[in-house]
Amino acid sequence: MSIFQALLLGFFGWLMNSHALLGHWGFQIFRRPLIAGMICGLVMGDVTKGIMVGAVLQAMYIGTMNVGGIASMPPIDISQWFAIPLALLQGGDAEVAIALAVPFSFLAQMLQVLLMNVNQIILHKADDLIAKGKLKQAYWTHFAVPTALNLVINMSIITILCLIGSAAIDVIVSAVPASIMGILGVFTKIIPLLGFAILLNSLLKNNSQLIFFVLGFALLKVVGLNVITITIIGGAIAYVIFMIQGKAGENA
């Protein structure tokens, strides 16, 4: 594989995952293995084989969903961009692509956790910019900084792994200290509490309203209802409160 090809693959691997093409809306479709297969095939000179490999990968990942930032299966969004080309170099066997893409996806998941936490720093930097009134700068900070970071990281990973090949992957996976990822893993689990606490703080008028928070929490965790049902129940409760207030107002 030529360096130019590896660079192209790194670039497209970044682009399709970057939200730069039609934002979060476009991301839903551009990250899919079928499209990655076609582009990898184009770069490697064998579109037909590329699409065929992409189709097999796509079938494996047809049902994956991303709910609340957590994917149901470790994502091959990045790893497919070197797995498919390397498989094409070895004859276009889909099994080879799977064997390369899936193990690395666990590393990719850890990378995502890392990047999400770096985004926290960017986020609070943007908050400061907003407080100072630099709205346009905050706007571009939100978008450009994570995108640039992703460019450097994703493009490097894809390009280098395309050039070095599969042997490097095992070395990388074993080199990451488990403790760092473990700590970040725990951190990622508890940091939503900060977001929810901030949101709750802005919604609460007085502390007695917390009982409704507990109710909503219990309905989901203990009773096991889903969010839509809970919102409907909440709507009914809100309506009752609304009516009671009306009656109280009339009698006053």
Place this chain on the structure above:
Amino acid sequence: MTQLQNLSKDKHFLRKTMWSFLFGSGVCFTMERMMGPGMVNMMIASAKELYPDDPEKQIELCQNHCVFFNTQPTVGIIVPGIVLGLEMERAKTDEIPNELIQSVKTALAGPFAGIGDSLIQGLLIPILLSIAISLSDGGSVIGVLFLIGAYFLICYPLTWSLFKTGVQMGINGAEQIISSGIKDRFISAVEILGILVVGAVTASTANVTTGLSFTFGELEINVQALFDKVYPGLLTMAALGGTLWLIRKKKVTPLKIMGLFLILSTIGYFTGILA
């Protein structure tokens, strides 16, 4: 003020704000605020039109939305639309409190995320993918072209019209609330709805568990299982209560809380207290 009325029909303004949201919602994704930055970017994009001569109000507008927000981008786009409509009314009449907008936003984001995830991620996209895979048989490019084309043809009109509908709903809803004099009752009722939904979304997203377990001779006690028997999610609730107390009573800044969480994560990981 007719300027604001014309804004809701201004295609250029609507497109600008919608795409500001879509470009900002996934790219700076964190577990703390998820798609929050998208909402902020949409407000930044509309700040000049909503408060043309008041930079402080512009800042306040954006800061109000630096909170947690999560929904599904294709269908849930209606929620930013509604929020934009409400903010437009707020700019016009200043009668709509921020708490109402946050409550409505929170209350609607959850259900639309559920609807969007089931409809788009769970149904539409897998169907399109299946058709595309079978069309790609033998390596044909038609599958890929179909995938991109179908998504655009189906979802772009959907997303665009949902956004516009949302803006109109926000404006009309707000006007109705203000004009019929039921504003205060409505606001306090919706706030309660918002708090309830936050409770539910917290339960589904955050999960604080402990990995501790003790052995007393023959008896092995798993602390998390014990907590779950008493009340599922007890630890998560307690942790949220603690964080809320820090923010409300002790006025600790979010950045300091993040640092605290990092220290707790390190200790928790090595001692097994936090799994």
